[in-house]
Amino acid sequence: EDKVVQSPLSLVVHEGDTVTLNCSYEVTNFRSLLWYKQEKKAPTFLFMLTSSGIEKKSGRLSSILDKKELFSILNITATQTGDSAIYLCAGVSGGSYIPTFGRGTSLIVHP
Amino acid sequence: NAGVTQTPKFRVLKTGQSMTLLCAQDMNHEYMYWYRQDPGMGLRLIHYSVGEGTTAKGEVPDGYNVSRLKKQNFLLGLESAAPSQTSVYFCASTGVGARDTQYFGPGTRLTVL
Numbered sequence: 588e589d590k591v592v593q594s595p596l597s598l599v600v601h602e603g604d605t606v607t608l609n610c611s612y613e614v615t616n617f618r619s620l621l622w623y624k625q626e627k628k629a630p631t632f633l634f635m636l637t638s639s640g641i642e643k644k645s646g647r648l649s650s651i652l653d654k655k656e657l658f659s660i661l662n663i664t665a666t667q668t669g670d671s672a673i674y675l676c677a678g679v680s681g682g683s684y685i686p687t688f689g690r691g692t693s694l695i696v697h698p
Numbered sequence: 699n700a701g702v703t704q705t706p707k708f709r710v711l712k713t714g715q716s717m718t719l720l721c722a723q724d725m726n727h728e729y730m731y732w733y734r735q736d737p738g739m740g741l742r743l744i745h746y747s748v749g750e751g752t753t754a755k756g757e758v759p760d761g762y763n764v765s766r767l768k769k770q771n772f773l774l775g776l777e778s779a780a781p782s783q784t785s786v787y788f789c790a791s792t793g794v795g796a797r798d799t800q801y802f803g804p805g806t807r808l809t810v811l
Contacts, residue, residue, distance in 0.1 A: 596738065619798045629788060629802035630741070675740060679798050684729070685756070686800065690740040 589614045591678050593689035600666055601697050608661040608692045610676035618681035620652050620659045625673040625691070633661070633674075666696045700724055702803035704789050710809045711779045719774040719806050721789030729792045730772040731756075731800065732764060734785040741788065747772055779810045 590613045600606055612620065619637045623630035634643045636652035636659060643650050647666075652659045663670055673693050677686035705720045721730065728749050733741040743756030747766040761783060763775045772791075776783060786807050790800040 621798060629804050632799055635798050685743065688741040690738055
């Protein structure tokens with residue numbers, strides 16, 4: 588059974604802090620690792636990672652995948668209150684293309 | 699281009715009542731999914747469809763049925779609602795060319811009393 592574990596489950600920081608969110612996975616016939624941001628509504632897509640060591644970057648957010656150690660991290664630098672959200676990680680199996688989601692990390696950024 | 703839409707947005711049911719949630723997408727996507735999200739549980743797959751006329755069970759299918767009579771619509775039915783089905787339900791779809799990335803609807807908040 589495929590499994591995705593995220594840590595920490597919750598995080599409270601102040602504006603300007605840098606945070607690292609972790610995602611480890613055990614996915615049969617692994618194809619890709621996805622990150623989503625969810626702000627009290629539908630998840631919105633952030634990154635898709637398929638290759639080890641190649642950093643994906645979008646503004647203050649970046650993510651990298653380690654296929655040997657089976658984990659990914661999502662970094663957010665200079666956090667802002669608008670970064671407050673649940674961040675979801677999902678591993679996609681190449682056989683079924685069904686994503687398995689982790690429980691998410693709830694990030695709260697205080698002004 | 700509305701993307702993925704869900705009807706209704708909110709609903710309150712009594713135990714034993716039935717209802718149908720409608721998901722519609724206008725992106726000509728082949729694949730559609732129904733998830734439920736409970737606090738601290740992430741997204742759990744209920745049922746999914748890989749094309750018109752096909753459905754398959756996900757991780758938590760019990761108590762739910764689905765139908766995909768038209769490519770653009772995916773219906774989720776609760777025949778006899780139970781309080782354990784109180785949750786937020788999300789529909790999602792993906793296209794053949796980008797099967798990894800899911801586009802989500804706005805969600806339906808269902809409360810079963």
